[in-house]
Amino acid sequence: MKGYLVLSTGDIFEGDWFGSVDDCTGEVVFNTGMTGYQEVLSDPSYAGQIITFTYPLIGNYGINERDYESIKPACKALLVGDLCRQPSHYESGHTLAEIAEKYGIGGLSGIDTRAITHIVRTHGEVYGLLTTDKEKLASFTPQPVTNVVPGVSVKNIEEYGKEAKGPHIVLIDYGYKKSILQSLLDGGCRVTVVPYNITYNQVISIDPDGVFLSNGPGNPKEITPQLGELKKIIESYPTMGICLGHQLISLVYGCDTERLPYGHRGSNHPVKDLRTGKVYLTSQNHGYVVKGDSLANAALELTFINVNDKSVEGVRHKTLPISSVQFHPEAHAGPQDTGYLFTEFIQQCQVTGEKSYA
Numbered sequence: 001m002k003g004y005l006v007l008s009t010g011d012i013f014e015g016d017w018f019g020s021v022d023d024c025t026g027e028v029v030f031n032t033g034m035t036g037y038q039e040v041l042s043d044p045s046y047a048g049q050i051i052t053f054t055y056p057l058i059g060n061y062g063i064n065e066r067d068y069e070s071i072k073p074a075c076k077a078l079l080v081g082d083l084c085r086q087p088s089h090y091e092s093g094h095t096l097a098e099i100a101e102k103y104g105i106g107g108l109s110g111i112d113t114r115a116i117t118h119i120v121r122t123h124g125e126v127y128g129l130l131t132t133d134k135e136k137l138a139s140f141t142p143q144p145v146t147n148v149v150p151g152v153s154v155k156n157i158e159e160y161g162k163e164a165k166g167p168h169i170v171l172i173d174y175g176y177k178k179s180i181l182q183s184l185l186d187g188g189c190r191v192t193v194v195p196y197n198i199t200y201n202q203v204i205s206i207d208p209d210g211v212f213l214s215n216g217p218g219n220p221k222e223i224t225p226q227l228g229e230l231k232k233i234i235e236s237y238p239t240m241g242i243c244l245g246h247q248l249i250s251l252v253y254g255c256d257t258e259r260l261p262y263g264h265r266g267s268n269h270p271v272k273d274l275r276t277g278k279v280y281l282t283s284q285n286h287g288y289v290v291k292g293d294s295l296a297n298a299a300l301e302l303t304f305i306n307v308n309d310k311s312v313e314g315v316r317h318k319t320l321p322i323s324s325v326q327f328h329p330e331a332h333a334g335p336q337d338t339g340y341l342f343t344e345f346i347q348q349c350q351v352t353g354e355k356s357y358a
C-alpha cells in the first residue's frame with residue numbers, strides 16, 4: 001500500500017506503508033545510528049515524534065525480547081529507506097513491521113530519508129503527517145507536540161532490586177529508559193521509580209541514599225511547575241541527571257535551555273570530559289540544550305562539552321553532589337564508554353553515609 005508524508009515545509013514524500021494504518025502526526029527528527037533501531041523506537045524520549053533513520057537498511061536483525069527500552073514504544077512513526085522484512089538474527093522474534101503494527105506505530109519505507117534529513121537540518125523544527133489518503137495532504141496543519149511527560153511517566157511507585165546491598169536510589173521518571181534502571185541495578189542499587197510530579201515530602205518518606213533524574217520527551221520548560229519541589233529534593237541527596245534530567249537540574253539553578261538548530265540523535269556524538277581532557281563517543285537523543293552562556297553566574301559549572309558544536313554536555317554543582325549529563329552513559333543504542341559516570345554516582349551515594357544533606 002502506498003503512503004504519504006507531508007511536512008510542515010510543504011514537502012511531500014510517497015513511500016510504502018507499514019505498521020499501523022491510522023494517520024499520525026508528530027515532530028520529524030532524524031537518528032544517525034547504524035544500529036539500534038529497536039532501542040531507539042522504544043526510547044520514551046521519542047514520544048510524539050516521527051523518527052527518520054539515516055542508515056539505509058533498517059530491520060535486518062529483527063526485533064528481540066531483550067532490547068526494548070520501554071514496555072510500550074511512544075514514538076509516532078518510523079521513516080526508513082530500505083525496510084528489511086526477512087531479518088536474520090538468532091534472537092529475533094519479530095520483524096520491525098510486525099512490531100510497528102502491534103504498537104500502533106506508523107511507517108513509510110522506500111522514501112528518500114537523506115532528503116528528509118536535509119530538510120530537518122535546514123529548518124530545525126519540522127512537523128509531519130503520515131497518511132494513506134492523498135486527499136488529506138493539502139489540509140495538514142502542523143501542531144507542536146506538547147505535554148508528553150505525563151503520558152510516559154509511571155503513575156505509581158515501582159520497586160526494583162529490593163534485596164540489593166547497595167545504595168537505595170529514587171529514579172524520578174520523566175520517561176526513563178530501561179537501561180538507566182539496569183545500570184543502577186548492575187551497580188548493586190535498589191531502585192524506586194517514582195512519577196515525575198513526586199513531592200519533596202514523598203521522597204523524604206522513601207528515605208533514599210541518592211536521587212536520579214531520568215531522560216524524557218519534550219521541552220524541559222514544560223516541567224517548570226515541578227522545579228520548586230525538585231530543588232528541595234536534589235539538594236537533599238547526591239543527585240545525577242541524564243538528558244531531560246540534566247536540563248531540569250540546569251533550570252533549577254536559573255540556567256536557560258533552547259532548541260538546538262537540529263537535534264543530536266545517534267550513537268557516535270563526541271563529548272569531552274573537561275576534568276581529564278578525554279573525548280568519549282556517546283549515545284545521544286535531544287532536541288533541546290542548556291545555553292552555555294547561561295552558566296556564567298550559576299551555581300553549576302561545565303563538565304562536558306560537545307566536540308562538534310561545543311554545546312553544553314554536562315554540568316555539576318559547585319558545592320553540592322549534584323551532576324548531570326546531556327548524553328546517555330547508559331548507552332543502548334550506542335557505546336558504553338561513559339558508563340563510569342554511574343560508578344562515580346553510586347560511589348558518591350555510598351561514601352556519603354548520611355541519608356540527607358538537609
Ligand SMILES: NC(=O)CC[C@H](N)C(=O)O
Pocket residue numbers: 045214215216217218219220242243244245285286287288289
Ligand atoms: N532524551 C531526552 O531526555 C531528551 C530531552 C529533551 N526532551 C530534548 O529533546 O532535549
